[in-house]
Amino acid sequence: MPAIVPGHVSHTRRVPKRHRFRYRTYQWLVDIDALPDRGALASFQGRDHLGDPSLPLRDNVAAFVRAAGERLEPQDRVLMLANARSLGYVFNPLTVFWCLTPAAELRWAVLEVHNTYGGRHTYLARPGRSSLRKEFYVSPFFTVHGEYDVTLSLDHDRISVAIDLRQHQTRVFSAAFTGRPTPVRRTTMLAAALVPYQVATLIRLHGIWLWLRRLPVVREGLR
Template sequence: MLPALVPGRVTHARRMPVRHRFGHRTYQWLVDVDELPRFGALASFSPSDHLGSADRSLRENVAAFAAAQGIPLAPDDRVVMLANARGLGYVFDPLSVFWCLTSAGDVRCVVLEIHNTYGERHAQLARPDGDGRFSVGKDFYVSPFFSVDGRYDVTLRLDPERVSVAIDLTQGDQRVFSAAFSGRPRPARALAVLGVALRTPAATYQVWALIRIHGVWLWLRRLPMIPRRRHVPPEGV
């Protein structure tokens, strides 16, 4: 049943040259982009927060991006998004996942949309195998402590019992970083939305703050910083 809340846990693990791990409780939203929910100041969704043009619907933007990558969507395809909602006037969404599903429920493709803290965004399209696995190149500057090279090995799960995203970054022949989110979806009724907002107040502000806190910690450990170049996003982003 959508829209759904997905309370869960996010974990990060940096393996080298400085080892650093953390995890915390959070929640995300699982929504059909054709039926975006609105819960006032607590949660809303806008095309301007994601890929494409703010003048088109989110579905139109996802469809345009997929078509530009050579995979047109059918009119009866369904697009389901896992993302943070805009709350209390702000949203920061490090990763949004769009599942493009056929009318039979099969995965036609997925779109990963990544945001960095410099106001840039990047999207990549992939076709997972039967176990939800695929690999894509690292083409986007996210952390100042990682160069723009290597590959992401991704595993996705989308079913009524569990929604999860697991990503491993490999550079050279070494797995240097892993990140994951996993949770169990439940219907986004008004009381449930209020409950998660009270248990995790200002969730996207917390994401913004935690990224900077952990970044400062790594900087104090004298981890070398990689210069950032201006990013030119792919067509349709």
């Protein structure tokens, strides 16, 4: 730690119109007790994540999981998979906090979701496969209901996050990230610095494309 994780993100929308894309990306994997600071190209700040921005990130993670009925033990290690703030900007559609026991076993994971309207919501996931009730407005083309099926995997040589959205017992949307942790090098750090801009741009371009295809917009989350 820290590491940069080159990988691929894929999204598949199944109804009412099919739409799929896949692109290469780079994320950081960092220990929240030793957050790296690479100046303008990469920094991690409390205001970009859950909880009180004036407190250490570990304290905020611990407070969230305690409210959800779990504990962060003093000897546990918490790794964060996220984009860094780059050139004053950051956008993380999904940040994953992985809690590892001293034996490197996954105790739980926290999924922090951001939308493009400035909102955020946090879920607690168990090891392996979890089912979580959808509680947050993310896409303007989906209502705030249904369940997420979440599958997480964190190994030395592979990281994967897979999320399926089910509505009315039908799988309507899938998103996945798969990558391999690598040492931080200048080339990969420069590539990772562009990712927040890439992600924000692609989200809007795909949204415009779906709107042009007359996909109905759901505004319930903006009330």
